[in-house]
Amino acid sequence: DTAVSQTPKYLVTQMGNDKSIKCEQNLGHDTMYWYKQDSKKFLKIMFSYNNKELIINETVPNRFSPKSPDKAHLNLHINSLELGDSAVYFCASMGGYEQYFGPGTRLTVT
């Protein structure tokens, strides 16, 4: 049983398109996150939701809109994709101090 799952694993799209990445966790955690790992391999937090409410928004462009339909799901919608959005996006959930990560979605914008 996968604890944190993301779909799709790979996403190749053209500039200007709109795309979504889905995330689900079956750990019963209240808090979920989206991270971006850029070309320099830094892991940077983008958003955090606690029980469907946004608690952290790290100055991410408003083209990125997270949506949490319930506490087990946190989806990421990206409008008007740009070349600089190419990265690996990780979803995570948090129990205590530990975060559990999904396998990542590699987004390539051409």
Next chain:
Amino acid sequence: DQQVKQNSPSLSVQEGRISILNCDYTNSMFDYFLWYKKYPAEGPTFLISISSIKDKNEDGRFTVFLNKSAKHLSLHIVPSQPGDSAVYFCAAPVQGAQKLVFGQGTRLTINP
């Protein structure tokens, strides 16, 4: 502002020897630290942690040491095995543990 820093982007160690990965931090208020391991095309996985009230935590081949006065922690892996080849991130919780800040990662390669 990088609150957690890993200054060695890569490390190469012979199988069977000790691997030592280092991490420095700037915020003396950090009270907990974690190490994550990441294989290619996978998400980071939790490896080991340490509370600031301790100076050492051991789990099998993995030991984390914390030197609060130097604001430094290290991860020791002994003996190193080929399956330990991965990128290792240190991290610390901030904002009331609502989020983690990560170091840049160190790529460890274990040579047979």
